[in-house]
Every structure is written in C-alpha cells, then in structure tokens.
Amino acid sequence: MGINIAIDGPAGAGKSTVAKAVSRELGYIYVDTGALYRTIGLYMTENGVDVESESELAQALDRIEVNLEYVEGKQHVILNGEDVEGRIRTAQAGNMASIVSAKPPVREKLLDLQRDIARENDIVMDGRDIGTNILPNADVKIYLTASVAERARRRALEFEAKGEACDIEVVEREIAERDHRDMTRDIAPLRCAEDAFVVDSSDMDIDETVGTILQIIYDKTGAGA
Numbered sequence: 001m002g003i004n005i006a007i008d009g010p011a012g013a014g015k016s017t018v019a020k021a022v023s024r025e026l027g028y029i030y031v032d033t034g035a036l037y038r039t040i041g042l043y044m045t046e047n048g049v050d051v052e053s054e055s056e057l058a059q060a061l062d063r064i065e066v067n068l069e070y071v072e073g074k075q076h077v078i079l080n081g082e083d084v085e086g087r088i089r090t091a092q093a094g095n096m097a098s099i100v101s102a103k104p105p106v107r108e109k110l111l112d113l114q115r116d117i118a119r120e121n122d123i124v125m126d127g128r129d130i131g132t133n134i135l136p137n138a139d140v141k142i143y144l145t146a147s148v149a150e151r152a153r154r155r156a157l158e159f160e161a162k163g164e165a166c167d168i169e170v171v172e173r174e175i176a177e178r179d180h181r182d183m184t185r186d187i188a189p190l191r192c193a194e195d196a197f198v199v200d201s202s203d204m205d206i207d208e209t210v211g212t213i214l215q216i217i218y219d220k221t222g223a224g225a
C-alpha cells in the first residue's frame with residue numbers, strides 16, 4: 001500500500017504545476033487524472049463519436065484501451081498503443097474532457113486504472129474527485145482553489161507564452177462554465193472532501209503554494225521529516 005496524496009480543485013488553480021513539484025520533492029509518482037479524461041475526449045472528437053448517444057458512447061468506450069506509462073518520471077497516456085501526450089493539452093481537449101467526464105460509463109472505465117496505480121505506488125494524484133471518490137482513504141487530501149479572475153489571468157499568460165492570442169473575458173467565461181459543469185454533474189462532481197485541507201492560491205505564487213502543501217503533508221504523515 002503506497003502513500004496517497006490527493007489534490008483536487010477547479011480548472012486553472014495550478015494543480016498540475018503544484019502537484020508535479022510536490023511529487024518531485026517527495027520522490028512520489030505524479031498522476032494527472034485530467035489527462036485520462038482528455039484522452040477519452042480526444043478519441044471521441046477524432047472519431048466523430050456522438051457522446052450524447054448512449055449506445056455510440058458505449059461502443060466507442062469498448063474500442064478504447066487507456067494506459068499510463070512513466071518515462072523518466074514523466075507521465076504519458078497511451079491510447080490504443082499510441083502515446084497521445086502531445087495532443088491532449090489544447091483548450092478544446094480540456095472542454096471535451098469536461099463533457100465526457102460527466103458520463104458515468106467514462107468514469108467507470110477509468111476508475112480501476114486510477115485505484116490500481118494508487119494501491120501499488122506512493123503517488124500525488126490530481127483531479128476533481130480523487131479525495132471524494134477515487135481515493136476516499138487518501139493519507140492527505142488537498143483542495144487547491146483560486147478565484148476565477150486569477151485563474152483566468154494565469155491561463156491567459158500561458159496562452160501568451162505559447163504565442164497564442166486570447167481574450168481574457170472569453171477565458172474567464174470558459175473557466176466559469178467548466179467549473180459549473182464539473183461542480184453540478186450528477187456523478188462524482190467536483191467538491192471539497194470533508195477531511196480536505198483547503199489551500200487558496202489566489203494570492204500565493206507557486207513556491208508558496210508548494211511550500212504550504214508540503215508542510216501540510218509533513219505535519220499529517222511525517223513524510224520527509
């Protein structure tokens with residue numbers, strides 16, 4: 001049984017950056033579960049699957065095999081034998097991931113993969129329902145959040161860094177829409193677990209956020225002490 005750290009929170013709160021840094025510091029494997037939903041979303045988009053049709057969705061899921069591989073500590077999602085890491089990081093894949101992730105058969109399909117990796121390894125796993133649903137007995141649960149305005153500002157900076165134009169108001173609206181969809185879906189909605197530590201990073205930089213979370217983990221588990 002590995003040590004399991006769950007980090008949940010809304011889109012753009014900095015979960016992946018922070019979870020990566022925390023896992024590196026602890027020497028644990030970082031598991032980015034959003035990448036799994038993005039991969040399913042990518043398959044549905046590329047194959048023109050109507051995800052609102054229960055039968056089409058079920059048939060498509062039967063044709064999909066998703067695995068995780070780690071190369072020099074970096075996660076790669078393998079879709080039917082192909083590494084799709086380079087294709088799942090677009091805003092479109094993120095929105096599609098949010099849509100397919102509300103479908104119960106999609107969540108069902110990804111459940112064991114996530115639990116198996118957590119059972120066998122020391123991990124920092126980030127997502128939306130890790131503390132509430134996937135790993136209810138995680139050793140430490142963090143709910144990492146930030147204001148919508150601050151998350152939109154950070155996303156816009158990321159687009160800028162990639163040389164992509166963006167309208168901050170559109171980014172803010174998309175984030176608010178994604179929050180709403182992720183928080184109000186019937187199955188495993190995004191919410192803060194009762195026993196989670198809430199970290200609001202609106203006024204913290206990455207180092208401060210990582211330091212705050214590491215301190216919580218040290219206090220709770222004695223890891224790194």
Ligand code: DC
Pocket residue numbers: 011012033034035037038094097098101102126127128129130178182
């Ligand atoms: O963290 P991300 O932006 O890569 O996630 C993309 C979408 O996937 C997110 O909007 C909701 C969904 N998701 C989920 O439902 N459960 C998770 N554990 C992780 C992501």
